Amino acid sequence: MSLIQPAGFTASGIAAGIKASGDLDLALIVNNGPRYDAAGVFTTNRISAAPVRWSQTAIQDGQARAVVLNSGGANACTGVQGDHDAAAMADHTARALDIAADDVLVCSTGLIGERLPMDKVVAGIATAVEALTDDGLVTAAKAIMTTDTVHKTAQAQGTGYTVAGMTKGAGMIAPGMATMLAVVTTDAVVDSALAHELLTEAVRTTFNRADSDGCMSTNDTVLLMASGASDVTPDRDELQALLRTVCGSLARQIIGDAEGSTRDIAVTVHGAATEAEGEDVARAVTRSNLFKTAMFGQDPNWGRIISAVGTTDAQFDPTTLDVAVNDVMVCRNAGIGEDRSLVKFDDREVTVDIYLKAGDHAVTVWTNDLSYDYVRENAEYSS
Amino acid sequence: MSLIQPAGFTASGIAAGIKASGDLDLALIVNNGPRYDAAGVFTTNRISAAPVRWSQTAIQDGQARAVVLNSGGANACTGVQGDHDAAAMADHTARALDIAADDVLVCSTGLIGERLPMDKVVAGIATAVEALTDDGLVTAAKAIMTTDTVHKTAQAQGTGYTVAGMTKGAGMIAPGMATMLAVVTTDAVVDSALAHELLTEAVRTTFNRADSDGCMSTNDTVLLMASGASDVTPDRDELQALLRTVCGSLARQIIGDAEGSTRDIAVTVHGAATEAEGEDVARAVTRSNLFKTAMFGQDPNWGRIISAVGTTDAQFDPTTLDVAVNDVMVCRNAGIGEDRSLVKFDDREVTVDIYLKAGDHAVTVWTNDLSYDYVRENAEYSS
Incomplete structure (x- = not known):
């Protein structure tokens, strides 16, 4: 089943060479508007990764126009240099898209305690911008996989609008190292305060109830981005239900992909x-x-x-x-x-x-x- | 190294047939006085086993003259019948020793959710009373083993008195099923209030810091019995140190015997x-x-x-x-x-x-x- 990408979004996934395997490892999702409302739920781990700290600050105004994500390296426990690298990822993405750096969110997943190969990341960002398409969400989902055996997307149809998301993570296999990342997009009109409220509630009863070993990783992030491109202001309860459906499906896919598990x-x-x-x-x-x-x-x-x-x-x-x-x-x-x-x-x-x-x-x-x-x-x- | 059994105590371990293997499975430790001070630390699990409930009540007066222990069955989650069986174990032990039933403590370890074969237990108690000796503590330690690969005892010498104990348990292998049981004996003169205070402190920094999976089993029990047979009233700090040494050694032996572990x-x-x-x-x-x-x-x-x-x-x-x-x-x-x-x-x-x-x-x-x-x-x- 193909994924319906909500209107207003373009996405891509490319191989930047961060992974030695040559697999896809860099993803970009761009919100082309007309609205740029965004909300995020982040790890509560006090040892948070540099991209988490960057994104927490960048999203404080409730606005985001793009999110750049990489696998192959978590940029966690990398000190001040890690913060510089996360900022550079946002900056290079912003320049290529001609937007402000603080409208770019950053997510990373992979090994802890090693710097990202920034030359490859920077070159990859340029490639990813070139590769943006109206149906790139599935490829983006593939580019954030680590120990995942399958890519994971989900969607739900509202009254005149769509909610679609992607995630990565492999159940109890690897919380803490492989990180749960998720990006949910919608073309509904949702102001950022409501987006935050509805996303927080959806995460609480879905991702947060797919229990692995009980502790969030350094990098866990769930983002919601709303373009408003459908021009539909949704019924609040309907949108809440759709977010629960999409987040619930994504969370179940993570549990189902726990490679080491049989049940x-x-x-x-x-x-x-x-x-x-x-x-x-x-x-x-x-x-x-x-x-x-x-x-x-x-x-x-x-x-x-x-x-x-x-x-x-x-x-x-x-x-x-x-x-x-x-x-x-x-x-x-x-x-x-x-x-x-x-x-x-x-x-x-x-x-x-x-x-x-x-x-x-x-x-x-x-x-x-x-x-x-x-x-x-x-x-x-x-x- | 042989174990010096504190004066005033006799002990035994016998095969009552509770274990299908025919291995030792019933132990008895008797305090012959002149004092009968006792203290206990029990599981905080709200689903406590029948023998735990019996012993908690029996030890409330700070006095105990014997403890009967079995492996091969935990007598946990066995309902009212389990309480009757625990009481019967105390009662039969008391009759054979000509003491009061509420001066007998009971410990069980093994499978949860099955009744003990009480005919075998009752016959075994009679045999264990016959087998009591001045140096039976090591045999008693062997009779409480479940997944343990070695029996576990420890001792420490005070100024004119001895502390000696036994335990069973196999580290993180089997908490919750295999239970940690320990009995520590001393011929020092220790009133029951002090015994409780010193035992609680010793357990806190020894058994309770040998962390398995973080939850106590239904049957976990640590007992201290003091006969006063040495006629020595120990220095409080010395006795505390000795109890820490003995409990610490026993706890480390449990960690060291985690069969499934390599570290x-x-x-x-x-x-x-x-x-x-x-x-x-x-x-x-x-x-x-x-x-x-x-x-x-x-x-x-x-x-x-x-x-x-x-x-x-x-x-x-x-x-x-x-x-x-x-x-x-x-x-x-x-x-x-x-x-x-x-x-x-x-x-x-x-x-x-x-x-x-x-x-x-x-x-x-x-x-x-x-x-x-x-x-x-x-x-x-x-x-």
């Missing part, structure tokens, strides 16, 4: 007293290595699930917990339920449902299993 | 503003799967270390962080330091030193690497 696991907490407590409980489970290895072993080990639940402060009665794995209620009242041998692991997707019976809130967090290949990938990957 | 890693945070902040930072690193897999891959990946540090709220300047791996300062000022290829991984022991430069506190947390065998052990272990 995509949805941990749903039912009957939480608050949404925050539901999320705490779900994350306690999705972060348990014992749970994740059990899933790899196709073992519906409910003891490890309720042990994880028991470490939280969420409201529940420890004697009335129920847990289902793939719809078999293996644990009832925190004790033995249905015969665990009834649980089938025929599909890649696994569901774990935890019933707290303390309220009306339900929260789902996605994760993967912990496999030999996860260890291999991350043991052999060089910093 | 014992000491993460030390220097210059923390407070001890709590230092511990937070150290734990953020020891809980990072990316860090642990890098250590398995012999990769001094400082980017993953400072990314983990960056997720904490501890006081530090993100631009002045230094990190050394095996004494090579691979990261200076949160950027590239010494050549990482200088880091040697010749020994099983690896040191990671993180310099926050925010105060005077130093904290060390121990962990293991994350290896193929960790995944294998935990994927194949049946709940």
